[in-house]
Amino acid sequence: MELEFSEEQLELKKGAVGFAQKELNEKVIQRDKDAVFSRELWRKCAEFGIQGLPFPEEFGGSGVDILTTMLAMEGLGYGCKDSGLLFAINGQMWTVQMPIFTFGSDDQKNTYLPKLCSGEMIGAHGMTEPESGSDAFSLQTSAKLDGDHYILNGTKTFSTNAPVADVFIIFANVAPQNGFMGITAFIVEKKFPGFSVGKEISKMGLKTAPMAELFLEDCKVPVANRLGREGNGVAIFDNAIEWERSCILATLLGAMERQLETCIRYANERRQFNQSIGKFQSISNKIVDMKVRLETSKLILYKVGCLKKAHGKATMDAAIAKLYLSEAWVKSCLDAIQIHGGYGYTTEFELERDLRDSVASTLYSGTSEIQRNIIARLLGL
Amino acid sequence: MAIIDDLEDCIRKEISTDKNIDIEKDEDLIGLGIIDSLAIMKLVDCLERMYGIKVLDEEIVPENFQTLNSIDEYVKSKLSKK
Numbered sequence: 001m002e003l004e005f006s007e008e009q010l011e012l013k014k015g016a017v018g019f020a021q022k023e024l025n026e027k028v029i030q031r032d033k034d035a036v037f038s039r040e041l042w043r044k045c046a047e048f049g050i051q052g053l054p055f056p057e058e059f060g061g062s063g064v065d066i067l068t069t070m071l072a073m074e075g076l077g078y079g080c081k082d083s084g085l086l087f088a089i090n091g092q093m094w095t096v097q098m099p100i101f102t103f104g105s106d107d108q109k110n111t112y113l114p115k116l117c118s119g120e121m122i123g124a125h126g127m128t129e130p131e132s133g134s135d136a137f138s139l140q141t142s143a144k145l146d147g148d149h150y151i152l153n154g155t156k157t158f159s160t161n162a163p164v165a166d167v168f169i170i171f172a173n174v175a176p177q178n179g180f181m182g183i184t185a186f187i188v189e190k191k192f193p194g195f196s197v198g199k200e201i202s203k204m205g206l207k208t209a210p211m212a213e214l215f216l217e218d219c220k221v222p223v224a225n226r227l228g229r230e231g232n233g234v235a236i237f238d239n240a241i242e243w244e245r246s247c248i249l250a251t252l253l254g255a256m257e258r259q260l261e262t263c264i265r266y267a268n269e270r271r272q273f274n275q276s277i278g279k280f281q282s283i284s285n286k287i288v289d290m291k292v293r294l295e296t297s298k299l300i301l302y303k304v305g306c307l308k309k310a311h312g313k314a315t316m317d318a319a320i321a322k323l324y325l326s327e328a329w330v331k332s333c334l335d336a337i338q339i340h341g342g343y344g345y346t347t348e349f350e351l352e353r354d355l356r357d358s359v360a361s362t363l364y365s366g367t368s369e370i371q372r373n374i375i376a377r378l379l380g381l
Numbered sequence: 382m383a384i385i386d387d388l389e390d391c392i393r394k395e396i397s398t399d400k401n402i403d404i405e406k407d408e409d410l411i412g413l414g415i416i417d418s419l420a421i422m423k424l425v426d427c428l429e430r431m432y433g434i435k436v437l438d439e440e441i442v443p444e445n446f447q448t449l450n451s452i453d454e455y456v457k458s459k460l461s462k463k
Contacts, residue, residue, distance in 0.1 A: 102438070103438070103439060137417075137418045175443070177412065178411055178412070178443050178447075179411050179412065179414075180411070180417065180418045181411045181442070181443040181446065181447070182443075228439055229439065229442050230442070231442040231443045231444075232438075232439060232441065232442050234418050234421065234441065235438040235439070235441035235442075236438065238418075238422065238438075239438050315422055373419075374419065377419050377420075377423070378419075378422075378423065380395070
């Protein structure tokens, strides 16, 4: 595993840090409080090139490899305190853009990718249903072929970006007798007849990433908007979710590093009993644990990057990375609050927001329990 | 051993929870729940290791994975293009 990054890669990461610190943090406490999504910041990220990072130049991207993408996302996570915004962007990149790029026809790529890379369009993903969460492939949304259209019926929930999105990747079953092998992906535009978005779902954290239900009531989707072949949905979903598990966590690495530095600074400056609190082992041990979690997280995630770059797939390692990083992030957020004492519990110190945001990481892209199930099955258990 | 026998052996040993299962060549592996959504990823991994082929995501469709016969045909077609 080669972990020497080039000057160019490190420059990109540094540029992402500087961009995020300068452009993305204004009024973040208020935006979180009001649960406001910022289209302006979304566009700024697109102009900087975030949404286009791994996609070819012909579609408005930069065409960089997965490790370079991870480094840029890590820099973004370090510089940007708005985890909701980064979550929303990651959601689009890995579960909308990547499936279109990987499985889409030339027409589909040309129609959607340039606008998604440029920020002109926003994308969302519709897999989870009210009755199928972890058991995602038991979804009930149906798709029936009717001439040159499919007719989709069903309800999706927990769709990140849905209230502001223009285009959706929707999973529906075209052949229930084939079980999970009937699942098929569709590109659905919000203007398609029979498609509507429900009211925004209020949640604990990631408040700047809007989320809603989706309703498909005899929704007419042209055959040309089927993504991949009939029955290819599971492979498309698995491919997308593996990308998401691999890259969404890179922003957490940056956030963990920023939080660690904040804690070190505070532990050195804050004095109690006539000495800085960092001199107490009860504090320094917590900071050491945060550092160890950060470094192990980096190794696990970079390994996933190396494996995907070399082989295209890293199912087991992506699950390990998702499980470890998300749980490490929650533990470090709790430690950061404890180190800051009462101040850590206040909104002003911005650590309570990190904690609220971090809990979501053990749930999205498959819960920690599902990651353990995947790893166990791949171990032959 | 013929490919189809290798496949049955692989499914019995590495995929199915019932290690003594008898699988008919035209039996619906998906409909009967012998292959589920995670098992198919393990099966793909087995095929790539056993036959040195690359299973593309777009090839993971019912036509190629519904029965032992269809997997057998799929593997043979991939091997013929190597």
